[in-house]
Amino acid sequence: MQKKLILNSDLLTITLDRLCQELIENHGDFADTILLGLQPRGIFLAEWIQEKLTTAAKRQVPLGYLDATFHRDDFRRREIPAKASETRVPFLIEGKKVVLIDDVLYTGRTVRAALDAMIAFGRPEKVELLVLIDRKHTRELPIAADYVGKYVNTLESQRVLVELDARHKHNKIWLINKD
Amino acid sequence: MSGLSQPHLLGIKNITRDDIELIFKTADNFKEVINRTIKKVPSLRDVTIANVFFENSTRTRLSFELAQKRLSADVVNFSASTSSVKKGETLLDTVNNILAMKVDMIVIRHASVGAPHFLAKHIKANIINAGDGTHEHPTQALLDAYSIREKLKAVKGKKVAIIGDILHSRVALSNIFALKKLGAEVLVCGPPTLLPKYIGQLGVKVEWNLLKALEWCDVANVLRIQLERQQIKYFPSLREYSLYYGITKKILDSLKKEIVLMHPGPINRGVELSSDAADSHHSIILDQVENGVAIRMAVMYLLAGTVS
Structure with missing residues (x-):
């Protein structure tokens, strides 16, 4: 198994700062904006972004956790049913601007399921998608991200591994060759 | 997974x-x-x-x-x-x-x-x-154990008394299997005629005295008397049954500790449970549903x- 480092800790922090700046550019003071982290791995990123935005905007930007397992289109197409994670959306998203946050955008199917799952909490005014890594040429659905940390050319056989630690000292993003 | x-x-x-x-x-x-x-x-x-x-x-x-x-x-x-x-x-x-x-x-x-x-x-x-x-009745046992887990944070190590018509109850048998698998202690309590003869072999305690059972347990799961399954008389009258095995608010208040009260429904009010007990804060009957x-x-x- 070969591992290649795509982003190291310093670069990742810079990338994330840039993504936050882009969000601030479009959302101003975040008065009507809600962040939704996608379970299971988008939530760490979402928490980090919320922390940075809260400092920058001087107000608590609401953050929810969204699990799309029950809305997936591959249920009953795999051997074992997918295990769900917690959904915690303690507010209505009716009329709000929602930013969906995930670590890696690959086939787009998780995002499709998330869009579906999100509707149970209201009809948002606008939905945007933020991803840390956008795997190019692997999309199976017409879905594109509005904010992208880094584009990566990957093969289907490869895997992107995101390692985030709680204090953001040893964050690493790897491209893994399965052989 | x-x-x-x-x-x-x-x-x-x-x-x-x-x-x-x-x-x-x-x-x-x-x-x-x-x-x-x-x-x-x-x-x-x-x-x-x-x-x-x-x-x-x-x-x-x-x-x-x-x-x-x-x-x-x-x-x-x-x-x-x-x-x-x-x-x-x-x-x-x-x-x-x-x-x-x-x-x-x-x-x-x-x-x-x-x-x-x-x-x-x-x-x-x-x-x-x-x-x-x-x-x-497996889904009933699962939801009973799930309700205990929700109320008391765990099932393991908890003492659960199943009270009433054990002989005709599918809820009792499924509950015993589920609770034992999850590591709880189980006791069955009822009149001797309504307890299966070899129930002890499932690894459960057997008690005929309601008060003793209630003093022992953290959770009391009370079952209905299933008259429709009883072809012969197992006890003299419902009145006598309720006198010996009916749970009232007064009995619950007299216990040294708080216990949780469960019932798989439908309740025969005034027989196995008095109304004031069924509607008391002990009861998690509607959570079960x-x-x-x-x-x-x-x-x-x-x-x-x-x-x-």
């Missing part, structure tokens, strides 16, 4: 502790779903489920049907009282006819012990036992399997 070890839910006896834990974890997620404003998810949208009830039921059937609808499954209902069973059709023929109409999963309640097991052997569909005679939907959603979600 893995799925359930069985393609059917026939009883608690033949599933593992890991299965139970998996069902509970999935039920946690579904409990969140059914507390949303929009309570529906599309998971089972391509699954058709038949509810085949050869015996009367309100709660269980309603709970199953709600669970199915919240998972977006297509549902057909069948009850023996309005069907051709009255004309002499056999169980297998009835179910095969339903299957010929392309049904993926069958929820069955039947007065005969082993009816779901018989179906599981002969037909290709996921079978869920919703009560077979005096044998098992709510959890029933989440547990049944979890079971059907995990059993739905793969498209063939």
